[in-house]
Amino acid sequence: MAVLNILSYPDPRLRTIAAPVKQVDDNIKTLITDMIETMYDAEGIGLAASQVDEHLQLIVMDLSENKDTPMVFINPKVTPLVEEKQPYEEGCLSVPEVYDKVERPNKVRIEALDENGDAIDQEAEGLLAVCIQHEMDHLNGVIFVDYLSNLKQNRARDKVKKVLKIREKNLEKQAQPSNV
Numbered sequence: 400m401a402v403l404n405i406l407s408y409p410d411p412r413l414r415t416i417a418a419p420v421k422q423v424d425d426n427i428k429t430l431i432t433d434m435i436e437t438m439y440d441a442e443g444i445g446l447a448a449s450q451v452d453e454h455l456q457l458i459v460m461d462l463s464e465n466k467d468t469p470m471v472f473i474n475p476k477v478t479p480l481v482e483e484k485q486p487y488e489e490g491c492l493s494v495p496e497v498y499d500k501v502e503r504p505n506k507v508r509i510e511a512l513d514e515n516g517d518a519i520d521q522e523a524e525g526l527l528a529v530c531i532q533h534e535m536d537h538l539n540g541v542i543f544v545d546y547l548s549n550l551k552q553n554r555a556r557d558k559v560k561k562v563l564k565i566r567e568k569n570l571e572k573q574a575q576p577s578n579v
């Protein structure tokens with residue numbers, strides 16, 4: 400088990416297109432376990448492999464209250480079931496402390512494989528529908544801030560830079576406990 404490094408916006412590696420998973424083998428199973436651990440450690444509800452610099456079509460998610468129901472989607476295909484789009488306030492582990500509304504269809508069909516290589520075919524609404532579309536975007540190199548105005552994208556870039564700097568400082572403090 401390992402907590403993986405999450406790439407931050409605007410890292411160009413987040414623009415890489417993910418390749419399909421060919422076989423759900425032990426390497427993929429280890430990656431799935433590590434991604435779930437990474438998502439819980441960062442207090443996220445969803446994580447795409449692209450965000451940990453693994454360019455494979457793999458998504459983990461946990462929308463449960465007690466964070467005890469991880470979901471895995473391998474080689475997902477998402478089809479909108481409604482034309483109408485609804486706004487939802489999104490965030491992203493790769494864009495820390497930036498949140499904004501994005502409009503997406505709020506009912507979709509999800510076809511994928513699970514962690515055992517078994518087929519998933521389900522209809523999703525609400526947060527699951529929003530989250531799977533957000534994570535699918537990552538596999539195609541798209542980040543939620545791409546849907547926002549240029550002004551908001553620039554602000555997001557500045558904000559992430561600032562947050563990362565503060566986090567780095569806090570890590571230095573932790574590493575040097577004599578500096579009280």
Ligand code: QAP
Nearest residue numbers: 443444445489490491492495496530533
């Ligand atoms: C994607 O995002 C999502 O900025 C998953 O400081 C989010 O798990 C889809 C997070 C909302 C739909 C709606 C973000 C944690 C987590 C932050 C996440 C942060 C700490 C984001």
Ligand code: CO
Nearest residue numbers: 490491492493
């Ligand atoms: Co994201």
